[in-house]
Amino acid sequence: MVLLPDLLVLLAGYLLGSIPCGWLAGRWLAGLDLRQEGSGSTGATNVLRVLGKGPALGVFLLDVLKGTAAVLLAKAVLQPIGFSSSSDGWVVAAGLAALAGHIWPIWLGWKGGKAVATGLGMLLGLTWPVGLACFGIFLTVLSLSRIVSLSSVVAALALPLLMLGSFGATGLRPAYLALALLTTVLVVWRHRSNLKRLMAGNEPRLGAKNP
Known part of the structure; x- marks a missing residue:
């Protein structure tokens, strides 16, 4: 039977994920709607393109925190019933709800970011060694390519193998x-347009102004 706490952690996960940090930064700092600027995403990469490094770092950290908070809240609520395979499922569902909230926020007409930072936060809340390993892969690829989308996709593709290794x-x-x-x-689906540009050789590198 579905319990009220289970539904509440899903709702809380979605609402946390849906906090539009990038969009708010654009509005508050420059009076802009990020959905109409750069790539149209409300994530930290587009904030970097449009607003610069400082706001982008702040948005990145807040987006990470959203994913971590959703998972930790679910764990705290479900702790009294123990962590069986069933409660694992609800904690994971809360993390996925946070991703859904970031990608499809109700407040912005269902148009948000690509969930890379929020996904990292979710992983850090669930199993921090896997989260750190993914982030390390992301940073390594980014340092070599200077392409955020490529780094995100490579880290996402490595995630199932890292998760298997953690068991x-x-x-x-x-x-x-x-x-x-x-x-x-x-993550790969959300980056499908980036992948097309990567194959065409015109995906922007870190710091570029074009989308």
Whole structure:
């Protein structure tokens, strides 16, 4: 039977994820609607293009925090009933709800960001070694290519393997593996236009002004 706390953690996860940090930064700092600027995304990369490094770093950290908070809140609420495979599923669902909120925020007509930072925060809340490993891959690819989208996609593709490798000490956690696979699909799908530009050789590098 579905319990009220389970539904509440899903709603809280979505609402946390839907806080439009990038859009608010654009409005408050420059009077702009980021959906009409640069790539049209409300994520930190577009904030960097439009507003600069300082606002982009702030938005990135807040977007990470949204994902972490959704997962930690779900764990705190569900702790009294124990962490069975069932409650694992609800914690994972809360993290996915945060991703959905970031990508499809109700406040902005369902048009948000690409969920890379929020996905990192979700992973840090669930299993921080995997989150840090993904972030390390992202930074490595970014330092070599200077292309944020490529770095995001490579890190997402590595996620299921990293998650599998993390089960050595704790045993297989099917909900966590399902989360890794769904997150990979979601991130790659959200970057489909970037992938087309990458194949065409005209994807902008870090710091470029064009979308």
